[in-house]
Every structure is written in structure tokens, then in C-alpha cells.
Amino acid sequence: MRDSNASEGERVPRSDEADNAPTAELPAVTDRNGPARTGRAAPGVDPNRVRAIPEAAVARLAVYLRVLSAMAEHGAVTVSSEELSSASGVNSAKLRKDLSYVGSYGTRGVGYEVDVLTAEIERVLGLTRKQKVAVVGIGNLGHALANYGGFPGRGFPVEALFDVDADLVGVPVGGMPVSHIDDIPKVCAQRGIAIGVIATPPAAAQSVCDRLVQGGVQCILNFAPVVLRTPPHVEVRKVDLAIELQILSFHVARKTEQRTRRRVPAARASSNGEVV
């Protein structure tokens, strides 16, 4: 009954794939061929123990990381799964299972050392090596992203900004000059940018996406409300404000509907149970 961004954000389908969208709420679109696991999904066991971590677990690990960092600032040295889980809004069983994907770094009867756990999660998420980010489309949203600067707890360095608007090119935004989108492939390749963020109008998104791919970007975070087509090796995540609102709208409608229905005598409170 409640669970929204299934798995946060949404998985964006590939043109070359026949399946799709996610759950875990989220976010909301998932797809895959093999198991949903992230590691090697080969039928046989994974030899190198890359450990197949469920996508949903990865998202939660990122949440734990932030909570842990807040706790560390408060001077906490150890945490129990109970404390960490309630602060993160998940149940403790799930939290422990998530942490088990990372490894066994807890002490039974005691809990986890905050700094050890933090380091291990960062290791698994690949945060030890900062991934360079490029933002394309310097409108309101692009500005917000460019200035996001230190993303909470360690930042992803924004190494390049792009826009079509000639008047913007050369202008520094958040301490970084804007380049023209025609230079995307060149600049991205030169600077070794791994992640591209698309904050352009929908019409421009696909062509920008193509250029980013051309520039060797491995992952794309797409804020434009379109379904991007990318080669299979490029990971795409989508954040869609309109869809988020529509999902909420659905919930509002549902609640209103239930309330209305309740008012009507007919009732039948039995099955429906919760009154909300």
C-alpha cells in the first residue's frame, strides 16, 4: 500500500531490449535480461565473488551511508542494526541482509563500527574512486546541479558543463565555464568523464545522449522526460518529475476515493480494512 519510488529512480529500458521497468518502487522502471542482480549474473556461480548485489540494496546502501555520516558527526562510534535501520527507515532484517552483501563487518552482541562500515560501503559502491560528472543543459535544473557542489557526503566532481545557447558558452557557472554541446564527445573523452547528466529539454535529450555515449560516458542520469536509446553497455537512470507527480496524484485520488466511499453508508468495512 505504500511504497513509491520503487527502487528509487527508474531503470530505463534499452531499445535493444524487450523488457523493462523496475519496482522497488520506485523509481519506476526496471528491466534486465539475466537476474536483477548487479554482479555477474552468469548461470554458474560467480567465481570472483563480485557478489551479486540487488539493485534495490545498492540504493539503500547509499542511504545508510548518509545516515552513517550524520551519526559519525554526532560522535557515534558504533551502531546496531536496529538504530541504523530505524534512522534509515527500513527494517532491521533488511538492513542486515543488505550489509551482508557488503561483507561481515559487525560484531555480534555489539553492532557495527561506524567508520569501518562507512569505508566498506564506500568500497562496494565504488566511491573510493571519484567519478567525474558532466552536466548538459544549463537551465534552472542544470544550475541547481552544477551548484550542488559537494553532494552530501563526498562529492562527485562536476568536470564539465554544456549548453546549446551560444550566450552561455564561456560563462562560468558554479566555478566552471560552460562549453558548447558540440564539444561533448571531445571534452568528455579528454577528461575521462564517466557520468553524464542530461538536464535539457526533451527534444534535445536523445542527441545529447548520443554525443555523451560518443564521448565514452558509461552512465547517464536523465532528467528529460523521454525514453533514451543507448547501446547496451551504457547504464541509464531516469528521474522524471512529471511521473513522480502523477504517481502521487494516483495516491491522492485513491485516498479521496476511499474517503468518499466510506462516507457512503453501504460500507462493507470488513474487507477493505484500513480506514486511512
Place this chain on the structure above:
Amino acid sequence: MRDSNASEGERVPRSDEADNAPTAELPAVTDRNGPARTGRAAPGVDPNRVRAIPEAAVARLAVYLRVLSAMAEHGAVTVSSEELSSASGVNSAKLRKDLSYVGSYGTRGVGYEVDVLTAEIERVLGLTRKQKVAVVGIGNLGHALANYGGFPGRGFPVEALFDVDADLVGVPVGGMPVSHIDDIPKVCAQRGIAIGVIATPPAAAQSVCDRLVQGGVQCILNFAPVVLRTPPHVEVRKVDLAIELQILSFHVARKTEQRTRRRVPAARASSNGEVV
């Protein structure tokens, strides 16, 4: 192997709940008590056919809606599940199942009428009644949201803007004057605002959230990187840029790792594992 924003955005856990996070990719967190279904999850059948639509399906329906609207503009009158699904990036079986939650509005051997399908999906998503939206925190992101104006395909009317900054109060942004956050409860109640969008710094998010709830808001879209505590009847969805980037970072690391491992013969670094 690929599927990110599980179910889009993420479900935000409740303080009073013991469970949690979502799927369906994007952002990522889900939780619930009963079945993940959205309708009444009572054991018995749902008498009033509120039809329990999976959260992930709701998110996809919103995507179909946008694709349909684009097709309508191109003059399409009917669509087959195959066309619509490939344009939406899902497989046709899933699409048909999703549409079956809405009802049976297709014609076998022919397909779906674009306008009929559009109308029915809008009905199910509750888009026939426009939900009023308030945006809190008029920084870069808030500006972007306030100007988002016509969200692609029908807009959610932004009926109020709020900020703490006294210099901003009264200033029109996107054609609407900014009010002070202290007035949130009053204004929201007066204007019957159903959805609140939080685009404030993390530190202010919880208190803003409390005021929104106080003002009678039913759903909250949270862009601040914090876990909000809300009463059970308030639906919260979260969009977390930092987490999105971290998830992508994880994928980048994984790919790099695989590439590296393939190159190195010895391999099997045992414990420390990944080379990063």
C-alpha cells in the same frame, strides 16, 4: 544487470513502520505492510474494484501516457501493444498486463485507440482532477520546479511557493509570489493544496514537512537528502540526486572492475577482491 531506478523514485519509509524500500528502480526505496498493491490489500477480494495496481505498473502507466500523447500529436489513431511497448521501452507482455489493470479497452486484432486509452489511463491515475502543488524552497531547484509550468502533458498547477528568505517573500517566481514558510499551514489549507514539494536544504526539510502535513497536504515529493518522518496517511516519494549518482558510480566501478579483471590473468585477488 541493468535496472536502475527500481520503480522510479523511492518509497520513503515511515517512522512508525518496520519495513521499507522500493524497486522499480530510480531512486530507490520501498516498503509497505500489506501487499505492494496500491488498492486495498485486504485478504478478501476488493469489493469496490479499486483494483490493486502494483506501484511499478502505476509508474509505467505514466510513461505510456506521455508516449501516447506524443503519438497523438503525430496523428496516430490506434496503437498496438507492440508499438507502444517498444516506444516506452518495456516488453509487450508487461505492457498489456499493465493496461489490463486499467481495463479492457483494446480491440483484438487491431490495437488500442489512442484517445480512449489516454483517457482511461488518466482516469485511473486520477489526473482528471488536477492536484494542486506547493513548492517549498525557492533555490535553483525550486526555480526549476516553479517554472516547470506545464508538466509534459497536462500540468499540475503550482498554487503556492514558499521560502525562508525574507528577501524572496513577495517576489514573483514563474508568475507566482513567494510566501514565507511560516504561512505554509495556513496557505495550504486555504487553497486546498494536496501535494507538497520539498526543495530545501536538508536541515530544513523535516520542519517544512511537518508544516505541510499540518496544512493538510496528502503527498510529499522530497528532494532533500533526508529521511522524512510523517504520519502514516501521508505518502512520501523521494528523489535523491546523490543516491542516483552513487548508484551509477557503483555501476561504473563494477564495469571497470570486470574489464580490469578480464585483463589481469592471475585474478582472484581473494579477499580484497575488486581492484577498483
Place this chain on the structure above:
DNA sequence: TAGCGCTTGTGAACGCGTGCACAAAATCCG
């Protein structure tokens, strides 16, 4: 050192979502 209590880590079961495959239905064509 032995016992007790607390917390981790995980095996197993449940449930939801996904994908397959086919029957039902409607149109088209001969």
C-alpha cells in the same frame, strides 16, 4: 571460566512482479 544476554548473519519461506504462451476475439480476404 562458565553463564547470560544481546546482536549479528543467514537459511528458508512467502509473496509480488515479470515473462511466457496460448485461448479468445475481431478483422480481412477469398
Place this chain on the structure above:
DNA sequence: CGGATTTTGTGCACGCGTTCACAAGCGCTA
């Protein structure tokens, strides 16, 4: 008018993710 073709709608089975529940392990205390 009957058969071939196309496409919907769905029953069923598989699989992942969540949850439960408990054994294992560690520290503290007597």
C-alpha cells in the same frame, strides 16, 4: 460465409526481493 491472420487479454510458472526466525558469536559479569 469460412478460414487465415493479427493482436489482445490472462492463467501460470519462475525468480527476485522481502521477511521471519533462529543459531552462532561476542562481551560482560559473577
